[in-house]
Amino acid sequence: MAHTFPELVIGGVLLAPFVTYLAITLAVVMVLRPLLHVVGFAKLFSHAPVAELSLFVTVLGMLMLLF
Template structure:
């Protein structure tokens, strides 16, 4: 039994499900950024931008596994 992936349609253009996952992960990270700032996330790492990118990739992977 094959799993069908729903495509996102914007203006008649079919977008791959991965694009939806990218946007959802970005929205989650944008919502989490103020909380991360409050708890001092950037001070825990020597390269805060790389740590944030890693968090984004982890959330993206988790979204792909869930949906």
């Protein structure tokens, strides 16, 4: 049995589920950023933007695996 992916329809245009996952991931990371700033996440890494990018990719991967 094949898994059907729900597509997002905006103005009659079908968008791939990946676009939905990207939007959800962006929202999750934007909520996490202030919390990570309070905790001092950026001070743990020599290049903080790369660490935030890896966090974004990790959250995106988890969403894709869960849904």
